[in-house]
Amino acid sequence: MTDAVELHPITPADARAVAEFLHAELNSRVASADWEAAITPPWSCDQPNHGFLLRTGARIVGVYLAFYSERRIEGRPERFCNLAAWCVLDEYRSYGLRLLNALLAQKGYHFTDLSPSGNVIALNTRLKFSHLDVAMALVPNLPWPLWSWRVRVISEPLEIERTLSGRDLEIYRDHARTAAARHIVVVEDGAACYVIFRRTRRKNLPLFASILYVGNRDLFRNVAKYVFRHLLLRHGIAATLAELRVVGDRPRPSIMLKSPRPKMYRSASLRPDQIDDLYSELTCVAW
Numbered sequence: 068m069t070d071a072v073e074l075h076p077i078t079p080a081d082a083r084a085v086a087e088f089l090h091a092e093l094n095s096r097v098a099s100a101d102w103e104a105a106i107t108p109p110w111s112c113d114q115p116n117h118g119f120l121l122r123t124g125a126r127i128v129g130v131y132l133a134f135y136s137e138r139r140i141e142g143r144p145e146r147f148c149n150l151a152a153w154c155v156l157d158e159y160r161s162y163g164l165r166l167l168n169a170l171l172a173q174k175g176y177h178f179t180d181l182s183p184s185g186n187v188i189a190l191n192t193r194l195k196f197s198h199l200d201v202a203m204a205l206v207p208n209l210p211w212p213l214w215s216w217r218v219r220v221i222s223e224p225l226e227i228e229r230t231l232s233g234r235d236l237e238i239y240r241d242h243a244r245t246a247a248a249r250h251i252v253v254v255e256d257g258a259a260c261y262v263i264f265r266r267t268r269r270k271n272l273p274l275f276a277s278i279l280y281v282g283n284r285d286l287f288r289n290v291a292k293y294v295f296r297h298l299l300l301r302h303g304i305a306a307t308l309a310e311l312r313v314v315g316d317r318p319r320p321s322i323m324l325k326s327p328r329p330k331m332y333r334s335a336s337l338r339p340d341q342i343d344d345l346y347s348e349l350t351c352v353a354w
Contacts, residue, residue, distance in 0.1 A: 076116035136346035
C-alpha cells in the first residue's frame with residue numbers, strides 16, 4: 068500500500084468502475100451492468116453523490132453506495148439517505164470507516180440501513196442507529212381455490228398505471244424501472260391495494276418473496292390470499308416473508324420467525340412507523 072488512500076464521492080462518471088468493483092468483490096450474482104444501473108435510481112431527487120469510494124491511484128479499494136430520496140411525511144418534506152452496499156478490500160479495512168463517516172457527516176438527512184449484517188449491526192448501534200421492529204411471518208403460498216367477480220389481481224404495467232392514483236401512483240412510477248421491485252394491485256369492489264415485493268433468497272434458494280410495501284392494509288387483510296396465490300402460480304414463489312410493520316395483521320396461516328434479519332435507522336425526529344423499505348437497495352438491487 069504505497070499510494071495514499073483517497074476518499075471521493077461517487078459521481079456518475081464512476082458508475083462503471085464502481086459496478087465492476089462490486090461485481091468482483093461483493094456479489095458476483097449481480098452483473099456489472101445491473102450494479103451500474105442500480106447506482107443511479109430512476110426516481111427524481113437531488114443526488115449529492117451516489118455514496119463514497121476509496122481509491123489508491125486509479126484503483127478502487129472500497130465503496131459504500133447510497134440512495135437518496137425526498138419524501139413528504141405529515142405534510143413536511145424529509146430527506147433520506149439509504150446506506151446500501153458496503154465493501155472494502157481486506158488490506159484496506161482500516162480505512163473503511165472513512166466511507167461511513169463521510170455519509171453520516173451529511174447534514175439534513177434521515178439515515179436507513181435496511182440490510183446490515185455482521186459487525187455492522189454493532190457499529191450502527193454505537194453510532195446511535197435504532198432497530199426497527201422486524202417481527203416477521205413466514206406465509207406458505209398456497210393454491211387457494213379462490214374466485215370472485217368482486218376481486219381482480221393486476222400485474223400488467225399499463226393497467227397498474229390506470230388503476231392507481233395519488234401517492235401510490237407516484238410510488239409506482241418511481242419504482243417501476245427498479246431492478247428488484249415487483250408490483251401487484253388487488254382490486255376489490257373498486258378499492259385498490261397496491262403491493263410491492265421482491266424475490267428473496269434464504270439458504271441460497273430464491274424461493275421466497277419479501278413484501279416491501281402495502282398501500283391499503285385494511286384491504287390487504289381481505290385479499291392477502293389472492294396475493295400469495297398469485298406469487299405461487301405466476302412467479303413460482305413458494306413462501307412469503309411478511310413483516311408486520313409492512314402488512315399490518317399477521318396473515319393466516321403463517322409462522323413467526325425467531326430471528327428475522329435486522330433493519331436500522333437514525334433520525335432525530337422521525338418515528339419508527341414513518342420508516343419504510345422504499346427508495347432503497349431493497350428495491351434497486353436484485354441480489
